[in-house]
Amino acid sequence: MPRTHIIGAGLAGLATAVSLARHGGDVTVYEASGHAGGRCRSFFDAKLERTIDNGNHLLLSGNQATMCYLADIKATDSLIGPVPACFPFLDLRTGQRWRLRPNAGRVPWWILDSRRRVPDTKVWNYVSALRFSMAGTDTTVTDCVGDTGVLFERFWRPLAVGALNTPARAGAAQLLWSVLRETFAQGEAACRPRIPKRGLSAAFVEPALNSLPQMGATVRFGHRLRRISYTSRRVNGLDFGSKRIRLRDGEAVVLAVPPPAAAELVPALTVPDDTHAIVNVHFRLTSPAGLPPKLPLLGLIGGTAQWLFVRGDVASITVSAADALASEPAESIARKTWNDVAAELDQERDELPPYRIVKEKRATFAQTPNQVKRRPQTGTEFANLYLAGDWIDTGLPATIESAIRSGQMAARAIAGNGAAGASRA
Ligand SMILES: Cc1cc2nc3c(=O)[nH]c(=O)nc-3n(C[C@H](O)[C@H](O)[C@H](O)COP(=O)(O)OP(=O)(O)OC[C@H]3O[C@@H](n4cnc5c(N)ncnc54)[C@H](O)[C@@H]3O)c2cc1C
Secondary structure (H helix, E strand, C coil), X not given: CCCEEEXXXXXXXXXXXXXXXXXXXXXXXXXXXXXXXXXXXXXXXXXXXXXXXXXXXXXXXCCHHHHHHHXXXXXXXXXXXXXXXXXXXXXXXXXXXXEECCCCCCCCHHXXXXXXXXXXXXXXXXXXXXXXXXXXXXXXHHHHHCCXXXXXXXXXXXXXXXXXXXCCCCCEHHHHHHHHHHCHHHCHHHCCEEEECCCHHHHHHHHHHHHHHHCCCEEECCCCCCEEEECCCCEXXXXXXXCEEECCCCCEEEECCCHHHHHHHCCCCCCCCCEEEEEEEEEECCCCCCECCCECEEEEECCCCCEEEEECCEEEEEECCCHHHHCXXXXXXXXXXXXXXXXXXXXXXXXXXXXXXXXXXXXXXXXXXXXXCCCCCCECCXXXXXXXXXXXXXXXXXXXXXXXXXXXXXXXXXXXXXXXXHHCC
């Protein structure tokens, strides 16, 4: 297998490296910053005196690529969540609570059971879900399920906003269908919510950084790729400023950087060019809290906060598609979201605890039909240059699963194309 240079140590770059190195590939990863993980990382916050995540990340047990990656880096036990699958919700306007409880097997009889489905909905409300399977490239979520009604407010809207980080009226239906097809349509075992037990870095990043050297791979931090040099059909050099690498015949490059960085480095590359924000607020509580009924997550309807997660004495809320909220001052965001969750955590509403707000203004690309059409394939017009990242055309929303799958796709393309890539020089 040719030597491979991987640019970017986010999950896409790490997954590429792990996939290649475990099959004996000669791999070096170059990361611009001083840490790995990119948009999926933990850091120590001096104000809260706790290690927190840049944002809460929710996965589903049916995220196959992610589960394979975790197995490869020996971190399968780093995620937790309820078994059997259960999604607790609270409507902040009415106080009504429910738990979505999909059943085992592919036939979704849970929809027939009023105790397992969304309250105040009827069986036939769910039939519109079939339209996702026929969605075209221009179809939005609301084209499939409309934009009114209890099921929309309590299920389709939160699902679309959470999975696509895009308002439901603009979100690409085909992407939501891929989530439904790979998780909910497979039954309970594929749609168990999963969150990191100790944090994002402990789950996805540190085990990879520990495993890669053992597999013979190298990770270099503080290496920002500034320029790629090309012959007509190949990459033949990488310029990191203080260091330049001349590629030998047979060597490959995987660019696992965000879309704007890739567009600067590759001539005439079309990439998604619109983004949406995600805002997270982390509250340090006076004592460890648990959510009734002792699940680590809660979906919230009708407020500013959309999801609440609890780990020890840190309660964290997430707001996706949060461009307007992200422009508000920190204290206003903290107060609004604390008002939503204080009672649920058994805390005084008037006593705002210490908090940290993380505004990821370009959290993911805007997952609209037009932006989805701008996603490139893994291979490029240059024989030894490949792309990876959550924004590559994986058919999935821009998520951990997409990032990792894109890395595995790049690794497969290199393994399958090594000789061809070299001979086309
Ligand atoms: C707040 C937030 C919440 C999220 N919630 C969820 C969730 O609940 N569930 C879920 O599945 N997904 C979620 N996501 C999405 C998920 O984090 C991303 O899909 C995933 O981390 C993207 O990984 P990546 O490797 O494609 O890109 P990145 O993480 O952006 O990695 C790119 C890397 O390339 C490096 N780089 C850039 N330019 C250069 C250069 N020139 N040279 C060298 N290195 C360079 C960067 O420093 C970075 O480390 C969330 C994202 C955010 C921000």
